Amino acid sequence: MKPPPRRCALYTRKSSEEGLDQSFNSLDAQHEACEAYIKSQASEGWRALPARYDDGDYSGGSMERPGLKQLLADISLGKIDIVVVYKIDRLTRSLADFARMVELFEQHDVSFVSVTQSFNTTSSMGRLTLNVLLSFAQFEREVTGERIRDKIAASKKKGMWMGGSPPLGYDLPEAGSYALRINKAEAETVRRIFERYLELKSVHALVRDLKEKGIRSKVRTTLKGRTIGGQPFSRGALYHLLRSRVYLGEVPHKDQSHPGLHEAIIDEELFVAVQAQLDENSRRRKATGKSVAGSPLAGRLFDTDGQPMSPTFAHGRSGKLYRYYVSASLQWGAKRDQQDNAPRRVSAATLESRMIKTLTRLLPKQQEDPLKFISRIEIHARYVELLLPNKFIGKIREKLHTGEQVVPDLMHPDQLRLTLP
Structure with missing residues (x-):
């Protein structure tokens, strides 16, 4: 008796864009291997679907991938019987994401097959083996991340600048160096911001003053040639700037600060005076009941990129207070990428x-x-x-x-x- 047809979807993924412009790339190689495996199972009724589910230059640590989204959508529509991949980590490197996918597979009676690892989820042993392999894949990813974090911590203790966007007043280190370079024009702007704050004694007034004078956040060009920054300062961005010990020639790391290799822009006397005024304003707001309601998740909340999400607030037209947690990059005045759909600002009360x-x-x-x-x-x-x-x-x-x-x-x-x- 001829077995019923089994519709097979081939999913392929590559983490980087390197080599994708070649006539035969890694995605094609994975696709070819999966097709060959499906042909070997033709006697069981397996047939490859014509649609391709490819994700080039996408990490396996997230489900935000167009090819994967289309695959899951077609599974929900009942168009697929078997998902075939070259290796399990092509589908995902996250145990939590895989558990969600398997739940969807089971709901629609879809099997999962890894060509090079010779097992599928039609049996309990196959599901157990998959979970073990994914646990090791996630372990490897987290160990690598921990190694990188330890290296960054050790380097910052030595005063090195370990990457990221330089703050206003500095440019990135020269090749082979780990010391920020002072940008003279921006450094003068930073000094004026500190001095003007002491004159106005209010961040709110400082925001208006800088906007009137056309003073904006640092303009940067990404590796892909996109220009970001150059926006009016927000209150959150100014609070960060006025509190930043980078301007004292230090390199902060978590709750500590280490002597940096770069030169200071602000002298200690001016910096201490600004901190005292900020603290005084904070005490005054608490005394008058105008402080932001407690933000119990502050310091423990991070966005999908690992950026800290800090508390901020706004007042509605009626004077009602609205609290939020906002990603650090937005607090510093960075302009949000229109293609970025990750949550960067969430309601504090709702969360x-x-x-x-x-x-x-x-x-x-x-x-x-x-x-x-x-x-x-x-x-x-x-x-x-x-x-x-x-x-x-x-x-x-x-x-x-x-x-x-x-x-x-x-x-x-x-x-x-x-x-x-």
Whole structure:
């Protein structure tokens, strides 16, 4: 008896754009290997679909990939029976993302096959093996990240500038150097901003003053030739600038600051005076009840790129206070890329309320504020990830809703990683 036809979708991915312009590239090689495997299973009714699901220059650490989105959409429409990839890490390098995909596969009776690893998800052993391999893939990615973070921390202790956009007043180091170079014209602007703040004694007034004088944020050109910056200073950007110890010739790292290899722009006397005025204004706002309501997630909230998301606020026309958490790049005045769909600004009240409601449901009954148990929150386009004490993993697993996942965090044995859609 002839077996029923099995519609096979071939998915391919490459992390970088290198070589994609060649007539036969890595995506083509993966596609050819998958096609050959499907032909070997022709007796089982396997047939390759004509549509290609390719993602060139996309990381496997995120699901924000056009080819993958189309693949998942076609699965939801019932157009696919088997997903075929060259290696499992071509589909994803994230255990949480894979768990979500497998759930979708199972809902639509779709099997998953890795050509070079010779197994699929039609059996319990295949699913177990896949999870083990993905755990190691995620472990490798996180170990690499930890190595890089350790190297950056050690280098900053030596005063080196370890990449990133230079602040106003400085240019990037010359080739082979790790010391920021002073931009004389911008350095004069920075000194004037510090001095003008002491005259006005208000960041709000300073924002208006700089806007009237046409003084804007630093203009930068990316490696792809796109110009960013050159925008009027926001309050958040000015607070960061006035608090930055880079202008004292130091290199900050987390909650510490180390003597830098670059020259200072602001002398210590002026810097200390500005800090005292900022602190005084902060105390005055608290005393008059005009301070931003407490932001309990401050210092623990990060966007999808690992940038810290800091608290800020705005007043509506009626005077109502609205609180937000905003990515550091936007706080510094960077212009958002129109193609960037990652959350860079979230409502503080909405996020905090959701976290409290979710943790109250998942955690054992506590006398304490449930938010205190969160050590880190990462905001992604389609999901949120939390790090919590690993001692709660058993209780949390009993109360998970559809789409929620919890796994031990491989890099922090005392922590678990909770994923919320």
